[in-house]
Amino acid sequence: MNVLAFDIETVPDLAGGRVVYGLEGLEDTDVSRAMAARRRQETGSEFPRLHLHRVVAISLAGLVEGRFRVWSLGDPEDGESALLERFFEGLDRYIPNLVSWNGNGFDIPVLHHRALINGVSAPRYWETGDHDRAFRFNNYLNRYHDRHLDLMDVLSSFQMRGAAPLDEVATLCGLPGKMGMSGAAVADAVARGEIEAVRDYCETDVLNTYLLYLRFQHFRGALDQTDYQNETDRVAAALEATDRTHLRNFLEAWRGA
Numbered sequence: 001m002n003v004l005a006f007d008i009e010t011v012p013d014l015a016g017g018r019v020v021y022g023l024e025g026l027e028d029t030d031v032s033r034a035m036a037a038r039r040r041q042e043t044g045s046e047f048p049r050l051h052l053h054r055v056v057a058i059s060l061a062g063l064v065e066g067r068f069r070v071w072s073l074g075d076p077e078d079g080e081s082a083l084l085e086r087f088f089e090g091l092d093r094y095i096p097n098l099v100s101w102n103g104n105g106f107d108i109p110v111l112h113h114r115a116l117i118n119g120v121s122a123p124r125y126w127e128t129g130d131h132d133r134a135f136r137f138n139n140y141l142n143r144y145h146d147r148h149l150d151l152m153d154v155l156s157s158f159q160m161r162g163a164a165p166l167d168e169v170a171t172l173c174g175l176p177g178k179m180g181m182s183g184a185a186v187a188d189a190v191a192r193g194e195i196e197a198v199r200d201y202c203e204t205d206v207l208n209t210y211l212l213y214l215r216f217q218h219f220r221g222a223l224d225q226t227d228y229q230n231e232t233d234r235v236a237a238a239l240e241a242t243d244r245t246h247l248r249n250f251l252e253a254w255r256g257a
Contacts, residue, residue, distance in 0.1 A: 007101070236254070
């Protein structure tokens with residue numbers, strides 16, 4: 001079975017903000033400030049509405065055809081449409097079980113809106129059993145199915161008052177947690193042209209998520225102690241074999257924790 005933890009990084013959609021808020025003719029900096037001010041008035045927070053997030057990175061970690069991998073989709077210079085197409089094409093090809101942390105609260109609705117805006121087609125993702133009976137009782141869309149497992153959602157018993165940050169839970173479980181930056185720093189990093197650093201940060205997030213998924217599988221009895229150790233060893237071996245600095249740093253922090 002293919003299993004992939006996924007995470008996205010986004011920045012405010014300034015082009016969309018110009019259209020939605022009638023800000024045509026303004027420079028990017030002024031559009032950004034106007035969008036932030038509008039949201040601050042509405043909610044007290046500058047966090048954009050989900051449909052006004054532009055996807056700049058999608059990272060994955062997990063098993064594909066029996067091999068553990070961690071990577072970011074596409075090339076650093078790829079635009080949002082290309083990233084979205086690669087994500088949904090991968091679902092069509094490999095039909096993985098997806099794992100996320102707060103995916104139902106953020107990543108998935110952002111992907112829905114942005115794929116719609118970019119004209120992406122994703123028939124396998126939207127399958128609910130009309131063409132493939134295997135999806136009738138286990139599909140990507142049902143909150144309580146395993147084909148997409150939102151770990152934060154499940155562990156909180158589907159109640160927001162029980163929600164917890166990935167960084168804190170990962171750290172408490174002996175994992176490195178956040179490394180390199182935080183989500184709040186992504187927009188500034190992208191503006192400076194540091195998209196590689198954003199992709200690296202996103203990859204460490206999905207590593208935390210995948211390792212928490214293995215721990216959850218042990219918790220619910222899907223992996224016994226030996227299987228759990230074998231799967232975590234598989235991840236460590238893959239990180240040991242890489243020459244990518246941020247992944248080696250993750251391994252060292254993991255071992256240190």
